[in-house]
Amino acid sequence: MATKVTPLSGFPELLPAERLLELHFLDTIREVFELHGFTPIETRAVEPVERLLGQGGDADKEIYGLRRLAADDEDKGAELGLHFDLTVPFARYVLEHAGKLDFPFRRYQIQKVWRGERPQQGRFREFTQADIDVVDVGALAPHFEAEMPLVIAEVFSRLPVGEFHIQVNNRKITEGFYRGLGLTDNAGTLRIVDKLDKIGAANVRALLVESGATEEQAAGCLALAEIRSDDTSFVDQVRALGVDHPVLDEGLAELAAVIETGRSVAPGVLVADLRIARGLDYYTGTVYETQLVGGEAWGSVCSGGRYDSLASDGRTTYPGVGISIGVSRLVHLLIDNRGLTTSRRTPAAVLVAVTDEESRPHSTAVATALRARGIPCEVAPKADRFGKQIRYADRRGIPYVWFPGGRDDSGERPDQVKDIRSGEQVEADPSTWVCPDADLRPAVVTLTR
């Protein structure tokens, strides 16, 4: 069947060089997560739809349903859906395996997730997230809320992402403030205020009034949303607005603690920003959002928050806090906007040339010797003219070509290896030859355009 192949919207695929770049990111993320003692798990791709919809029950989460094509109408069973994040499956996992886990339980999880929303720049239907979470039994110590973004900051400091800001807010601040103002539709208000960056203060004010707020209440919401600071001075700024509510007090204290810890451990990374509201609806306290400086149009590349009642079996509640790197969005942003890629489109550092098919075993032996010492290499597929074999390497970005020696009229000739970037060619022995560490793996590079 010769059907035309076309891309599937929202299901991106990378070419080899970019996939190598993504793997570099994934390797770095995993390494830092493990350095911080997070333990790996993987959950199945599907959950019962009922669980995915959760307590909220709002069906507009754009969940992909799953069913057997051969299933007939009677064959109902549990309805399954692909998970749309890693936190909900994790909460279920904790409940299911609580008896065998050690609390507080720190885990990391790097997997694909699916959302049926309309794709756009940086928004896919299938994408990879890298999550860390900590859950405990009954109560969760607040210092974990400061730890999460600091781990992320360490990940990002090892990746070529440039400058970034992790913005932190606390849902109790907005909720307490709105209630103190006399506004009851917390989620609705938050949603409108969240558009501030996009549509401006005047439009937000108009929308708030349209939704039933008074001019004074709208002004209050905007004033709160304007507040941001990289220290705890935001507390006084909020106090100055003259709104009082016990939930607001709680939120201010919690956020102040997070910012204070952040300041002492990694100055300049965390910013209290009282306008940020995004994130899933199960967050109950601290929420995080991360923007790359210059990449604001792509939205947050890393978000999360604290959830107090996501995992509960009725008797025991396991509160948690977590944060998730949007690996696909981050990598695509850097590829598309900053021309990031890798120095070659294969892991191979060396191409071992083949003189003629009779001597292919010699070339294979060279490759085996190199691999034994951790040097990635491949043997030329065809005993072409050396010019063509060099071009084969050049196309792929392989930096070295190995020429096997042998016997000719002038006697025994040693192996030689050529750096095809500089043209330098030297005699070499496959059991001792080394290349600079920088050449061993594909390097991250920026395309000059």
Next chain:
RNA sequence: GUGGGUGUAGCUCAGCUGGUAGAGCGCUGCGUUGUGGUCGCAGAUGUCGCGGGUUCAAAUCCCGUCACUCACCCCA
């Protein structure tokens, strides 16, 4: 789901008010009997998204459809 834009060579695109398909890059070969990149010469490649309509004639005009894309919603 709603609204806008776009579908022509592997890629980026040109092709006016209809006259039978082009450029650049890339690719293949040769100059260069085993050492590439530059340069020169030669060459290959298209159901012009799909279906229908108008017409002597459609990539071009009309209708439909599909896909991609941007925005809204929502979010990594």
